[in-house]
Amino acid sequence: MQWRNQLIKILIILVVVAIIYFLLKVILKVLITILPTPISTDISTFESEIITGIDIVLIAVGGYLIINIIQKILSMTVLTKLERGVANIIKFSLDVVLYTVLVLAILTALHINLTGVVVGGAVGGIIIGLAVQTVAQNILSGVLVTSSRTLSPGDAVSLISWIWGNPIIGEVRKVSILFTEVLTIYGNLVKIPNSAFLGNTVFQKLERSEGGLVYPLQVSLNADVEGVKVMERAKDILKDYIKDNTQMPQIIFSNKNGGTNVFTVIIRLTNVNELNDLINLVNRAFDQAYWQIKSGK
Known part of the structure; x- marks a missing residue:
């Protein structure tokens, strides 16, 4: 399968990066040995900084290539089964996570104390978590509603909730990951967030x-x-x-x-x-x- 080929590419990138890192360190040692004393002394003085620079370049290039491959794997497997809007949300969220990990890896290579970064990241995570909470609830509710077939297109339903007051009565037209569309008996099409179905709504089918x-x-x-x-x-x-x-x-x-x-x-x-x-x-x-x-x- 294509995704297996992509995993092999990730393994190859890791091996190549490790080989390049090893060879560059060997070359640096050799240069210190064979070059004239003034030059070799200068190189020896900045040896740790040079190695740090090599680490950063290899981590940045290798990490970028691996992230691109992970995105391709997701596009070929998980994201193809989701709606376009939901797929874009998930892809963006994963991009944020992956590139954050890459940045932290680079900061670690620079020997930067990550305590402050972790605290800031925790605060940022809370803010982001609150921002995406509703979207996550909608996705979870949509998965539950669609997988359990609680509602299906063509069902005649009555939806009662304190959120919108008067009951919504009509025919289900579409059940997606984020919203359920109901054509009401008054002729208007209503999009109901799926998060409303978790503990906030009493809904019943008009049984035949x-x-x-x-x-x-x-x-x-x-x-x-x-x-x-x-x-x-x-x-x-x-x-x-x-x-x-x-x-x-x-x-x-x-x-x-x-x-x-x-x-x-x-x-x-x-x-x-x-x-x-x-x-x-x-x-x-x-x-x-x-x-x-x-x-x-």
């Missing part, structure tokens, strides 16, 4: 039943009128609104919470785009039923 979708809707009304009467009147009104019996909602008197009657309406539909109109009909039916009973009609 007998060839159609099922959506539970809660309706709350003041309890100053009898809840059973409101429910029965709402059923009669819905029969006038909805002629297709297969789409007739099932109404359940869920509970009486203090001064509020709560009803659960099981809406059946064939396409998620019908949901907006059906919710409107249900709300209108309950509103009309409530005021009719309250006014004694």
